[in-house]
Amino acid sequence: xxxxxxxxxxxxxxxxxxxxxxxxxxxxxxxxxxxxxxxxxxxxxxxxxxxxxxxxxxxxxxxxxxxxxxxxxxxxxxxxxxxxxxxxxxxxxxxxxxxxxxxxxxxxxxxxxxxxxxxxxxxxxxxxxxxxxxxxxxxxxxxxxxxxxxxxxxxxxxxxxxxxxxxxxxxxxxxxxxxxxxxxxxxxxxxxxxxxxxxxxxxxxxxxxxxxxxxxxxxxxxxxxxxxxxxxxxxxxxxxxxxxxxxxxxxxxxxxxxxxxxxxxxxxxxxxxxxxxxxxxxxxxxxxxxxxxxxxxxxxxxxxxxxxxxxxxxxxxxxxxxxxxxxxxxxxxxxxxxxxxxxxxxxxxxxx
DNA sequence: TCTGGGGTCCTAGGACCC
DNA sequence: TCTGGGGTCCTAGGACCC
Numbered sequence: 240x241x242x243x244x245x246x247x248x249x250x251x252x253x254x255x256x257x258x259x260x261x262x263x264x265x266x267x268x269x270x271x272x273x274x275x276x277x278x279x280x281x282x283x284x285x286x287x288x289x290x291x292x293x294x295x296x297x298x299x300x301x302x303x304x305x306x307x308x309x310x311x312x313x314x315x316x317x318x319x320x321x322x323x324x325x326x327x328x329x330x331x332x333x334x335x336x337x338x339x340x341x342x343x344x345x346x347x348x349x350x351x352x353x354x355x356x357x358x359x360x361x362x363x364x365x366x367x368x369x370x371x372x373x374x375x376x377x378x379x380x381x382x383x384x385x386x387x388x389x390x391x392x393x394x395x396x397x398x399x400x401x402x403x404x405x406x407x408x409x410x411x412x413x414x415x416x417x418x419x420x421x422x423x424x425x426x427x428x429x430x431x432x433x434x435x436x437x438x439x440x441x442x443x444x445x446x447x448x449x450x451x452x453x454x455x456x457x458x459x460x461x462x463x464x465x466x467x468x469x470x471x472x473x474x475x476x477x478x479x480x481x482x483x484x485x486x487x488x489x490x491x492x493x494x495x496x497x498x499x500x501x502x503x504x505x506x507x508x509x510x511x512x513x514x515x516x517x518x519x520x521x522x523x524x525x526x527x528x529x530x531x532x533x534x535x536x537x538x539x540x541x542x543x544x545x546x547x548x549x550x551x552x553x554x555x556x557x558x559x560x561x562x563x564x565x566x567x568x569x570x571x572x573x574x575x576x577x578x579x580x581x582x583x584x585x586x587x588x589x590x591x
Numbered sequence: 592t593c594t595g596g597g598g599t600c601c602t603a604g605g606a607c608c609c
Numbered sequence: 610t611c612t613g614g615g616g617t618c619c620t621a622g623g624a625c626c627c
Contacts, residue, residue: 417626452602453601484595536620567595569597
């Protein structure tokens, strides 16, 4: 299993089409206006030196680095480059490609020389895009994914069953793919702090404290265990959603209903081409100052009709408090589940 | 200090039925 | 009048990822 991850993807795309930005602090996020409610999608290395990082509110970023170049996030541009990256990978003979996001993919192959294959993948991506990537190698998706971090930038790195603990054993469990701050804190309460601790933990205890599926999964994660096959069948989306943070809080219920309808129609536009019916609709409301609730409801019957999706969203919306300022609204439509299960589902925690 | 947008899956509890 | 055990469906909330 190889994990291909583009280096500084968004910043690299932006600098590539504006070479005059080379060497400058560049911050991409929102619509490029750092006075608005938005967060940083990517900061160039030069901007990072000022303490700017992705996820940071743009308002904070401009305070830390007032001279940075602020650019709007341009999804269409990143998608176009991403498609070329994925096509270049898929064109390498003898590989399977599993796309994991705009800028990363697993590549499966049978080879005696995975490092040589990794270099071939890097060359193929560079030829197609003139952009650089890093390749991690492992015998599971977890080992390959974790290896990538050690190869950045432009490198190749391999993790094996033998090197997993020597390399990662002393790191915090939070370094692992699929363990964030919450789970890391829960594990710490059990005395499990490092990857080595987790590797040695009792799966039964973890099942008791973290759930019958996730507990044993985390125990395996500590040892680098995971899926060893790359699945190249196209991903079938479970849902589509649209959400908006308003620059000014919405204050009247009429306005909140109007905006919910706008979002619901946008979701309809996204799903109409798919052909599959919608079975459930959910609405997300973020109240002032930052309290978020999601409510969901099954539709009376599966539908492909715009008005029924809108009506469903408005029925769900009506269950929220009517008299509080709203800073975000979201609408999600779920396709009717089709019963057949994707093998990726056997790999809990991430998108599989 | 102010916290985006788009996704996936797991867990737990209540309602309801036999 | 007070009550077990098992199962399914539904929704809310949580956690994580890119």
